Amino acid sequence: LIEEIKGRQVLDSRGNPTVEATVTLSDGTVQSAIVPSGASTGAFEAVELRDNDDVYFGKSVYKAVKNINETLDHHLVGTSPYQQRLIDRMMCDLDGTENKKNLGANAILAVSIAVAKASASSLNLPLYRYLGGFNAHRLPYPMMNILNGGAHSDNNVDIQEFMIMPVGADSFRDGLRQCTEIYHTLKTLLKKDKLSTAVGDEGGFAPNLSGDEEALEYILKAIEEAGYNTDNTKLALDIASSEWYAEGMYNLPKRKISMTTENMIEYLDNLTEKYPIISIEDGLSEFDWSGWEELTGKLSHIQLVGDDLFVTNVNKLYNGIKVGAGNSILVKMNQIGTLTETFDAIELAHKAGYTTVISHRSGESEDTTIADIAVACNSGQIKTGAPCRSERTAKYNRLSRIEEELTGVATYGID
Ligand code: PGA
Ligand code: ZN
Numbered sequence: 001l002i003e004e005i006k007g008r009q010v011l012d013s014r015g016n017p018t019v020e021a022t023v024t025l026s027d028g029t030v031q032s033a034i035v036p037s038g039a040s041t042g043a044f045e046a047v048e049l050r051d052n053d054d055v056y057f058g059k060s061v062y063k064a065v066k067n068i069n070e071t072l073d074h075h076l077v078g079t080s081p082y083q084q085r086l087i088d089r090m091m092c093d094l095d096g097t098e099n100k101k102n103l104g105a106n107a108i109l110a111v112s113i114a115v116a117k118a119s120a121s122s123l124n125l126p127l128y129r130y131l132g133g134f135n136a137h138r139l140p141y142p143m144m145n146i147l148n149g150g151a152h153s154d155n156n157v158d159i160q161e162f163m164i165m166p167v168g169a170d171s172f173r174d175g176l177r178q179c180t181e182i183y184h185t186l187k188t189l190l191k192k193d194k195l196s197t198a199v200g201d202e203g204g205f206a207p208n209l210s211g212d213e214e215a216l217e218y219i220l221k222a223i224e225e226a227g228y229n230t231d232n233t234k235l236a237l238d239i240a241s242s243e244w245y246a247e248g249m250y251n252l253p254k255r256k257i258s259m260t261t262e263n264m265i266e267y268l269d270n271l272t273e274k275y276p277i278i279s280i281e282d283g284l285s286e287f288d289w290s291g292w293e294e295l296t297g298k299l300s301h302i303q304l305v306g307d308d309l310f311v312t313n314v315n316k317l318y319n320g321i322k323v324g325a326g327n328s329i330l331v332k333m334n335q336i337g338t339l340t341e342t343f344d345a346i347e348l349a350h351k352a353g354y355t356t357v358i359s360h361r362s363g364e365s366e367d368t369t370i371a372d373i374a375v376a377c378n379s380g381q382i383k384t385g386a387p388c389r390s391e392r393t394a395k396y397n398r399l400s401r402i403e404e405e406l407t408g409v410a411t412y413g414i415d
Pocket of ligand 1: 037040307359
């Protein structure tokens with residue numbers, strides 16, 4: 001049984017406060033979980049409760065911590081930790097709002113994950129095995145962000161994330177090595193051209209380039225110079241275009257161009273014609289649903305991932321499936337706020353033939369839960385940044401250990 005739940009404030013990878021929860025079971029098991037935090041957050045995400053007072057520039061989370069130590073501890077102590085669905089439901093009911101603004105999705109999610117970790121540990125099971133059962137066996141393609149533009153860089157690149165996907169590798173281990181070699185080669189190329197190799201929040205480079213296409217050209221060059229080719233290494237983009245959208249137009253902030261939805265679709269179509277791009281995330285805004293339908297009709301051969309569009313929310317995803325918006329969902333636990341709701345979204349996606357991409361946030365921590373989730377649900381794809389910065393490599397390292405445990409039965413990527 002759950003004996004104690006304790007919350008505390010810790011720091012995330014950007015140096016901002018975030019929530020950690022520690023769950024103690026009556027058998028002596030103790031497990032903790034830390035929740036991540038986004039920067040380019042979707043408008044419909046569950047609420048991350050912050051204090052908005054005069055410490056930590058308003059970003060402290062003492063209220064959320066107090067909600068764990070008082071409300072959640074009080075109501076959940078004595079419950080079986082193996083009733084994850086019931087516990088998550090109880091927390092949602094205690095909060096009582098659609099978007100978890102009373103207790104905070106950060107408070108609720110930290111407890112939700114810590115309960116699952118404690119259950120797994122008390123049963124002596126790895127987390128992916130506890131969450132996914134005997135059939136969890138699929139290691140994900142890394143969708144590795146190596147170059148950045150958008151709101152978090154000072155260059156002229158409008159697209160937020162440029163990612164490489166080692167789809168031709170034989171195993172996760174092999175894919176990780178290929179991506180890492182390409183990342184280091186890119187660094188060498190940028191250095192040679194006297195461009196910045198400082199890294200952004202997710203570990204990617206943010207050199208001062210002239211635009212999106214120059215970024216793509218650099219990556220193609222890095223793939224080639226590292227000894228690989230575009231049959232085996234594909235590209236993925238996160239346009240994060242919700243950031244550009246105002247009054248029905250897409251206003252590219254760096255190059256100061258305004259585009260209609262039609263222009264945007266044409267722009268993305270041209271990029272996929274010219275470059276080996278197999279996946280595009282948030283190609284259109286979270287408010288542009290009719291545009292998404294059109295985009296999906298036109299570029300159905302590309303993986304079209306809804307991040308801000310779906311916010312890991314089954315209702316939003318259901319609407320998307322009904323109208324044919326996108327064919328893939330980005331899965332971020334803290335967009336919705338509990339483990340079971342996250343798994344509900346994954347289950348619905350897979351049932352509908354949508355692919356899933358399990359994802360980190362730009363503000364992360366040493367917590368590696370998403371690595372286990374990717375394997376637990378056989379997602380086949382994970383987005384967890386560059387092979388740089390410990391909060392990113394922690395997830396890759398966890399996956400390396402899982403792959404070792406699954407020797408002989410592990411499969412890799414999506415078919
Ligand atoms: P975020 O960015 O974590 O800052 O929201 C990641 C993304 O847009 O996928
Ligand atoms: Zn995104």
